[in-house]
Amino acid sequence: MSAAAFIEKNKDRFLSELLDLLRIPSVSADPKFKNNVFEAANFVKESLEKAGADVAEICQTAGYPVVYGEKIIDPALPTVLVYGHYDVQPADPYELWDSPPFEPVIKKTTIHPEGAIFARGSADDKGQFYMHVKAFEAMMATGELTCNVKFMIEGEEEVGSDNLDAFVIANKERLKADVILISDTHMISMKDPSITVGLRGLTYMEVEVTGSNRDLHSGTYGGAVANPINVLCKMIASLKDENEHITIPGFYDNVQEVSDEQRQRLNEAPFDLNEYQGKLEIEAVHGEKGYTTIERVGIRPTLDVNGIWGGYTGEGAKTVLPSKAFAKISMRLVPGQDWQVIASLFENHFKAIAPKSVKVKVKTHHGGAPAVVSDSSVGYQAAEAAMEETFGKRPIPTREGGSIPIVALFQKELGSDPILFGFGLDTDALHSPNEHYGVTNYFIGIETIAAFFRHFRKLSQQ
Amino acid sequence: MSAAAFIEKNKDRFLSELLDLLRIPSVSADPKFKNNVFEAANFVKESLEKAGADVAEICQTAGYPVVYGEKIIDPALPTVLVYGHYDVQPADPYELWDSPPFEPVIKKTTIHPEGAIFARGSADDKGQFYMHVKAFEAMMATGELTCNVKFMIEGEEEVGSDNLDAFVIANKERLKADVILISDTHMISMKDPSITVGLRGLTYMEVEVTGSNRDLHSGTYGGAVANPINVLCKMIASLKDENEHITIPGFYDNVQEVSDEQRQRLNEAPFDLNEYQGKLEIEAVHGEKGYTTIERVGIRPTLDVNGIWGGYTGEGAKTVLPSKAFAKISMRLVPGQDWQVIASLFENHFKAIAPKSVKVKVKTHHGGAPAVVSDSSVGYQAAEAAMEETFGKRPIPTREGGSIPIVALFQKELGSDPILFGFGLDTDALHSPNEHYGVTNYFIGIETIAAFFRHFRKLSQQ
Numbered sequence: 001m002s003a004a005a006f007i008e009k010n011k012d013r014f015l016s017e018l019l020d021l022l023r024i025p026s027v028s029a030d031p032k033f034k035n036n037v038f039e040a041a042n043f044v045k046e047s048l049e050k051a052g053a054d055v056a057e058i059c060q061t062a063g064y065p066v067v068y069g070e071k072i073i074d075p076a077l078p079t080v081l082v083y084g085h086y087d088v089q090p091a092d093p094y095e096l097w098d099s100p101p102f103e104p105v106i107k108k109t110t111i112h113p114e115g116a117i118f119a120r121g122s123a124d125d126k127g128q129f130y131m132h133v134k135a136f137e138a139m140m141a142t143g144e145l146t147c148n149v150k151f152m153i154e155g156e157e158e159v160g161s162d163n164l165d166a167f168v169i170a171n172k173e174r175l176k177a178d179v180i181l182i183s184d185t186h187m188i189s190m191k192d193p194s195i196t197v198g199l200r201g202l203t204y205m206e207v208e209v210t211g212s213n214r215d216l217h218s219g220t221y222g223g224a225v226a227n228p229i230n231v232l233c234k235m236i237a238s239l240k241d242e243n244e245h246i247t248i249p250g251f252y253d254n255v256q257e258v259s260d261e262q263r264q265r266l267n268e269a270p271f272d273l274n275e276y277q278g279k280l281e282i283e284a285v286h287g288e289k290g291y292t293t294i295e296r297v298g299i300r301p302t303l304d305v306n307g308i309w310g311g312y313t314g315e316g317a318k319t320v321l322p323s324k325a326f327a328k329i330s331m332r333l334v335p336g337q338d339w340q341v342i343a344s345l346f347e348n349h350f351k352a353i354a355p356k357s358v359k360v361k362v363k364t365h366h367g368g369a370p371a372v373v374s375d376s377s378v379g380y381q382a383a384e385a386a387m388e389e390t391f392g393k394r395p396i397p398t399r400e401g402g403s404i405p406i407v408a409l410f411q412k413e414l415g416s417d418p419i420l421f422g423f424g425l426d427t428d429a430l431h432s433p434n435e436h437y438g439v440t441n442y443f444i445g446i447e448t449i450a451a452f453f454r455h456f457r458k459l460s461q462q
Numbered sequence: 463m464s465a466a467a468f469i470e471k472n473k474d475r476f477l478s479e480l481l482d483l484l485r486i487p488s489v490s491a492d493p494k495f496k497n498n499v500f501e502a503a504n505f506v507k508e509s510l511e512k513a514g515a516d517v518a519e520i521c522q523t524a525g526y527p528v529v530y531g532e533k534i535i536d537p538a539l540p541t542v543l544v545y546g547h548y549d550v551q552p553a554d555p556y557e558l559w560d561s562p563p564f565e566p567v568i569k570k571t572t573i574h575p576e577g578a579i580f581a582r583g584s585a586d587d588k589g590q591f592y593m594h595v596k597a598f599e600a601m602m603a604t605g606e607l608t609c610n611v612k613f614m615i616e617g618e619e620e621v622g623s624d625n626l627d628a629f630v631i632a633n634k635e636r637l638k639a640d641v642i643l644i645s646d647t648h649m650i651s652m653k654d655p656s657i658t659v660g661l662r663g664l665t666y667m668e669v670e671v672t673g674s675n676r677d678l679h680s681g682t683y684g685g686a687v688a689n690p691i692n693v694l695c696k697m698i699a700s701l702k703d704e705n706e707h708i709t710i711p712g713f714y715d716n717v718q719e720v721s722d723e724q725r726q727r728l729n730e731a732p733f734d735l736n737e738y739q740g741k742l743e744i745e746a747v748h749g750e751k752g753y754t755t756i757e758r759v760g761i762r763p764t765l766d767v768n769g770i771w772g773g774y775t776g777e778g779a780k781t782v783l784p785s786k787a788f789a790k791i792s793m794r795l796v797p798g799q800d801w802q803v804i805a806s807l808f809e810n811h812f813k814a815i816a817p818k819s820v821k822v823k824v825k826t827h828h829g830g831a832p833a834v835v836s837d838s839s840v841g842y843q844a845a846e847a848a849m850e851e852t853f854g855k856r857p858i859p860t861r862e863g864g865s866i867p868i869v870a871l872f873q874k875e876l877g878s879d880p881i882l883f884g885f886g887l888d889t890d891a892l893h894s895p896n897e898h899y900g901v902t903n904y905f906i907g908i909e910t911i912a913a914f915f916r917h918f919r920k921l922s923q924q
Contacts (some may be wrong), residue, residue, distance in 0.1 A: 006582075027777070089781075096676075096677070100801045141630075159778055159779065202681070204779045211742075211745035211748075214891065214894050214896070216553025216890060217864060217892040218792060219664070220862065220892065221863065223758040223794065224749045224755045224759045225742060225749075225761055226578050227766045229769075231748075233770075234698075240692070254586045275494050280678075281689060283819065284818040285686050285819065286673075286687060286688035286820075296686040297686045302685035304680045304685075305692050305695065306779070306784070307784075308521075308770055308773060309775040313769045313770070314552060314554065315489065315493070316491030316492065316553055316827070317621065317668075317790060319551075320893050322768070322769075330680060330781055332684050356747075356923075357744055357746040382662075385818060401681045401683065403781075428681055430682065431679040431781060433676065450708065460639050
């Protein structure tokens, strides 16, 4: 039996195993899910063992563990390293989910007429890394595994992969591979398969603004004592000018220029502004002057408030002049920008613009480097060939707005370009309520991965 | 026995009864305390009955009831109407209270070396209106009640007294009185007794800013789609210019000018900026250019954000570009400004400044008119004489920043100036965690009220 036939025959089981994994609320950001994160790690280890790995280990780190697995069929053959993450984003606000986030259901949608799996982590990243486990199982079961394979599935991607650097550095030899596959990105559409070749970096900050030492009555003190919410709003507003250009001194200093030709090629990707606005139900896009939407998310850095809170937020009205206000603020970075440099530029600037009437604390949550990967390596060519085989169309190289900080780490420490082999869609509601992943995407992903191994072996030996 | 001796003899009971009332969490803003609000109304009714009222009734309204009580000793004698409220502000954030807000404890503080009662509502307004009930009881018990007395204690002051207008208009005849006493304000200090003669009004709004129809991944969409938090911050920031002057068109149009002479007299009240800043632990005050702190809270309108929320506010980091952001925004008004006109100016302006990339909803919570009361009426003179008797010092007339919207209502519908006969201090933490009310303030208040009745009878008959 071929690997493709094996996949076809085991579809129901492959799907139900993924649903089992999605039932584990492995939210790494929230300590109350700690046991579930460990449970998910164990699930991954057992899946690798069952699929046929010779080694399947839970490797402790200073945080959540990395699950490592391998199958070496012949040290002389090329080796593929698969990276993924078993942790997921927090699911709140829960009330906006149509079905509970950790009780996966399959429902048809306009974009997914054959059904999509609705659950936190379905696309990011359980549904995607698990395709590799299943492709490996199919290749093992049918004798079609043509390369050695290694797995490194971590549990801290959604909180900044704080302990992955140390793990990668300590295990350089063991992680040695000829290509790294990461399925944690999306394609343009099922009709327009694509491979991401650029990713933005991230610097994630939290700020606290304090006025008086206690909440005050807004009647007795309003107008005379700084209101930390008003002050915070003013400070945040001042971080961008009227052209939505970020005003932090030095912020753009090291941004690598993108040539006119590159910008032109980027803008050739199929994009329909009306459709984009229609799907989001917005009357207008909103971004930096002088750039298209594709450029704004692909090649330009940004600054977004991810959360804000302060004062009375319950029902009704409370005339309080609060003591404190808070915000979580993150910046997406582009090649040339160093996330730690940006964190300190932000901190210095934010403190400098605070009026004397308040105190300001600035904390760095985490960050990650931006990255550009080659679109001409052997790995890229194999991925291109595999997609062309399963989708019937040559994939387009694209730049994505999100961050996978470990891409730069792998480039530096493991010396090879990862292939961003994602099969999701940008409508999958990653990090949002009702996250989902197409059932078709899941299966075509498994098939394409199996095809990749074939092409990679062939192209590597040419 | 004199009323004063009776008060002295019954101190322990008078205090423990107040603590019982403070144990009832009668938060009118939050529906989950509904039964407790009714329970507090009943407590007040029973207290009036026990004190000796002929009539003590729970009067239904479209919202929470008004407790009405009266003792008519002789229709020919002057009549005193007491107004107060048995509802309290929400107590959150609970974690900032040193003791549970509805489990009153008495603790010594620097300002209250003889002890203060710590509980939500201790100063605002349970501890203050209850002084009138106890003074009434003492006068009844000792045959010293020299005027008729009526009580109107409502349960919706903290949510805008929405149903009080209708109640007052429907009960004009019954509420007829020669003077109205309201103890819901503070004095300068125990050494500098004062009576409030000016109050600011209030317009309380809530706004909702919506970007896309769902939360988005800030990497995939950040920079291209409006972030409602960033937009809200920019909109809020724009509501004040660099001089902290409010920019809403027409906002200041009807503000009554305060003469230079009045401003000068206002600034003669004892005020120590260093001490003020020291108590609040702030390095600098913060307000409208060209005005002193006393003026900023007394005679100038303001705009404060009382609460803001949106996006991810839990532990850790979430890279979300939220769909919605919210704020509660209130404006303190001064004589000449109409709260409903201001509400509509705000709404029109806020909608006008919204960029096309977001949708905005604006809701009016409630409001109240600003007021100035006479400092030469018979009632004022009696209050002055009573305070001089118990404090040993003539009280100073002051203007307070807070709002008691019913003052203007009483002036209009009942035709007499209320006396703002407050005994609290501005350090009592009204609307804040650790609200408290001095035990000494409570007892000196009861004595002063009893003295007021004596002086008012005498001055009315001159």
